[in-house]
Amino acid sequence: MKISEILNRKAMTISFEFFPPKKVENEQTLFNTINVLKDYSPDFVSITYGAGGSTKDKTVEWTLRMKNEYSLNPMMHLTCVASTKESVDKVAEILELNGIDNILALRGDLPEGFEVKSMDFKYAYQLVGYLKDKWNFSIGVAGYPEGHPESSSLDKDIEYLKMKVDAGGEFVITQLFFDNGKFFNFLDRVEKFHIEIPVLAGVMPILSLSQMRRFVGMCGATIPSELISRLEGKTKEDMYKIGVEYAINQCRELIDSKVRGLHFYTLNKYNATKDILEGLNI
Numbered sequence: 001m002k003i004s005e006i007l008n009r010k011a012m013t014i015s016f017e018f019f020p021p022k023k024v025e026n027e028q029t030l031f032n033t034i035n036v037l038k039d040y041s042p043d044f045v046s047i048t049y050g051a052g053g054s055t056k057d058k059t060v061e062w063t064l065r066m067k068n069e070y071s072l073n074p075m076m077h078l079t080c081v082a083s084t085k086e087s088v089d090k091v092a093e094i095l096e097l098n099g100i101d102n103i104l105a106l107r108g109d110l111p112e113g114f115e116v117k118s119m120d121f122k123y124a125y126q127l128v129g130y131l132k133d134k135w136n137f138s139i140g141v142a143g144y145p146e147g148h149p150e151s152s153s154l155d156k157d158i159e160y161l162k163m164k165v166d167a168g169g170e171f172v173i174t175q176l177f178f179d180n181g182k183f184f185n186f187l188d189r190v191e192k193f194h195i196e197i198p199v200l201a202g203v204m205p206i207l208s209l210s211q212m213r214r215f216v217g218m219c220g221a222t223i224p225s226e227l228i229s230r231l232e233g234k235t236k237e238d239m240y241k242i243g244v245e246y247a248i249n250q251c252r253e254l255i256d257s258k259v260r261g262l263h264f265y266t267l268n269k270y271n272a273t274k275d276i277l278e279g280l281n282i
């Protein structure tokens with residue numbers, strides 16, 4: 001089912017993001033995770049496209065499995081990096097044949113030394129436009145409450161977000177963030193740019209400070225210093241408790257502010273997402 005249609009009739013969506021396991025031995029972890037999290041009736045699940053197109057075929061395979069084996073409503077991530085018009089059409093044809101209705105259209109991170117000029121699609125808005133003109137998917141796009149790391153300012157980034165929306169983007173899913181104030185500020189600016197599509201909040205609890213420092217270093221998000229102080233020097237178990245409790249409070253405030261969706265970055269594990277949803281009584 002098209003995510004745009006779900007968003008038209010529901011005040012708030014719940015969704016889970018998974019990545020295609022590279023090794024067969026890790027598939028069991030994902031099976032277990034899906035089996036637990038499907039009980040929370042997600043409105044959709046999304047399957048990432050490995051950096052540089054590294055999981056191309058696996059992403060398609062897992063997108064189909066989510067629908068055929070688990071009766072979930074999947075959204076496939078697709079990037080400009082490693083895509084040509086021809087390869088996009090091929091993937092779109094498979095998705096359409098299998099009744100998959102949703103694509104998250106992204107640029108992808110540019111691998112070092114990557115020849116941008118050689119790409120059929122340089123920016124996500126071009127991929128969005130191509131998909132919109134030729135195919136009939138509900139198309140999501142990425143948004144960055146703290147700005148994309150390559151952009152010169154948040155307003156410039158939102159100007160480009162508007163191009164993705166004008167090209168056919170129907171909803172935004174944000175990068176992870178830990179300061180709701182930054183998300184609310186993003187929503188205000190989005191409104192000022194006359195972007196009227198739903199913005200779903202990307203949620204990821206901190207379960208390991210060192211791992212999260214690496215993540216935020218790559219994606220341009222920040223961890224509030226007060227939260228860092230609470231996490232520093234803690235055992236793994238204590239860090240888990242603090243991270244989950246923080247995410248519950250963060251989500252509660254987002255729900256109270258009428259957020260249009262909570263999109264959980266699960267990293268293929270169920271514990272933290274399950275504990276957050278239980279904490280929220282969802």
Ligand SMILES: Cc1cc2nc3c(=O)[nH]c(=O)nc-3n(C[C@H](O)[C@H](O)[C@H](O)COP(=O)(O)OP(=O)(O)OC[C@H]3O[C@@H](n4cnc5c(N)ncnc54)[C@H](O)[C@@H]3O)c2cc1C
Nearest residue numbers: 048049051077106107108109123124142148150151160175
């Ligand atoms: C929810 C979510 C899911 C993601 N899933 C994946 C995934 O599965 N696989 C993956 O590889 N990556 C994924 N990413 C990461 C994403 O691919 C990177 O953040 C990437 O660097 C930017 O992608 P984008 O679609 O936002 O690009 P764009 O919107 O094209 O923006 C990229 C940069 O170019 C700038 N820009 C945009 N348009 C223009 C223009 N016309 N002129 C000049 N500058 C412009 C923007 O400000 C930004 O700095 C995801 C990110 C999010 C938030």
